[in-house]
Amino acid sequence: MNALRSFEAYARFGSMVMAAEELCVTHGAVSRQIRSLEKELGVVLVSGPRHSLRLTRAGLELANALREGLDRIAEGLPASGEADDLVVSVPTTFAMKWLIPRLSTFHESFPGVNVRIIEASARTLFDGDDGARAAIRLLEDAPPPGLAATAFLEHAYGPVVAPALFEADGGDPARILSRPRLTSDTFSHGWSQWAEAYGVDLPKASAARRFEHNTYLLEAVAGGLGVAVTAWAFAEADIVAGRLIAPWGFCPLPTRFTFLRPSRGGHPAAPRLANWLVREGRRSAPFPRAKTHAPSSSSRLDN
Numbered sequence: 001m002n003a004l005r006s007f008e009a010y011a012r013f014g015s016m017v018m019a020a021e022e023l024c025v026t027h028g029a030v031s032r033q034i035r036s037l038e039k040e041l042g043v044v045l046v047s048g049p050r051h052s053l054r055l056t057r058a059g060l061e062l063a064n065a066l067r068e069g070l071d072r073i074a075e076g077l078p079a080s081g082e083a084d085d086l087v088v089s090v091p092t093t094f095a096m097k098w099l100i101p102r103l104s105t106f107h108e109s110f111p112g113v114n115v116r117i118i119e120a121s122a123r124t125l126f127d128g129d130d131g132a133r134a135a136i137r138l139l140e141d142a143p144p145p146g147l148a149a150t151a152f153l154e155h156a157y158g159p160v161v162a163p164a165l166f167e168a169d170g171g172d173p174a175r176i177l178s179r180p181r182l183t184s185d186t187f188s189h190g191w192s193q194w195a196e197a198y199g200v201d202l203p204k205a206s207a208a209r210r211f212e213h214n215t216y217l218l219e220a221v222a223g224g225l226g227v228a229v230t231a232w233a234f235a236e237a238d239i240v241a242g243r244l245i246a247p248w249g250f251c252p253l254p255t256r257f258t259f260l261r262p263s264r265g266g267h268p269a270a271p272r273l274a275n276w277l278v279r280e281g282r283r284s285a286p287f288p289r290a291k292t293h294a295p296s297s298s299s300r301l302d303n
Contacts, residue, residue: 004066006033007045011055011063012278018151021142070275085116086267089135092119093214094257097234098153098284099136106276113269133267136277139258146263150274152281153257156232156250157190158290162224166245174203176247180226181205184217190229197251198290218244232287233257240285249290257281 009019009030016027023030038045045059055063090099095117103115118130120137143149161176169175181191181202188210195202209226211217214234221228222243238244259277261270 003033003037003040006030007037007059008063008066008070010034010046011059011066013151016053022148022150067275084267085114085131086269086273087116087118087131087133088273089120089130089132090117091136091138093218093231093234094136095119096215097218097237101237102280105280106273109276110269110272113272115269115273134259134261134270134273136257136259138255139260140255143258143260147260148263148266148274150259150278151256152259152274152277153233153284154287155253155255155257156287157187157194157229157253158232158246158248158250159194159227159229160218160221160235160239160244160246161227162222163242163245165224165227166247171247173247176227178203178206180207180209182209182211182217182220182226182228184211184214184228184230186214187229187231194229194251198248233284236285236287246288249288251290252287 006019006023006025006029009022010016013019013022016030020027020030034046041062043058044056045062046053047056048054100117103117106115107113118132120135138155139149139151159177161179165179166176169179183190191202194200205226207226209220211220214230217228217230218234218238220226221230222238232246232250235244235246239246259274261267261274
């Protein structure tokens, strides 16, 4: 069973390191468990160079069978203790733009579980008065002791602009980036971080406007108030709908959106929500990758 758990976690994440983080073991232990499972079954499940491993056909078949089996087990678990809501602490913009629009599919699969979303706070110890039994946070390293972590979505950031402004400026980077520069209190260094990553000297903006929340920021951009740097997870729906344009793509970040819950004594439905988040993360549209050079023939845009 330990070998199957290790293989299932690797197949879900595509990473020995991330599987190890979820299982609270070393990535070497995950690798050894998978090799042990291959020996037991007499088939190769994972192949390729050490730093670019891929599931074989047999590995894909086993991963799908395990996923279906675990889902059936989760659906068949007794409903005892699930009368209480599964209260999840989530960053506001992520909840509004990514999680809540997808949540109906979870309730369709698990009608006996009521997920209640509350606004995020920095605390993830689940010992406060808000009743949170799980949380979604951006995480790069291993979770705090006593917490189980399931990374389910990549994190990336980049500039976004309303289509009307983009067309009015003829797609010219210098003109677009001279528009009012919008920032949010939660990512106030976004522009400087993006400019440094690109090697761009930002031109002087015609104005600077700041917003408390990313939700306000995105509506301001869609309304033509200026240009902003934001996260792909926040902007994805608006970009797909044509309300926003990401002219130069998105830069990946080392953090990932991660589902956290107590390792022991957690809500009985938390594992179901974790597995559902992984599936939804796979269904989410991949972010358009930023080019490796500045969005101009010159690294300076204020010439």
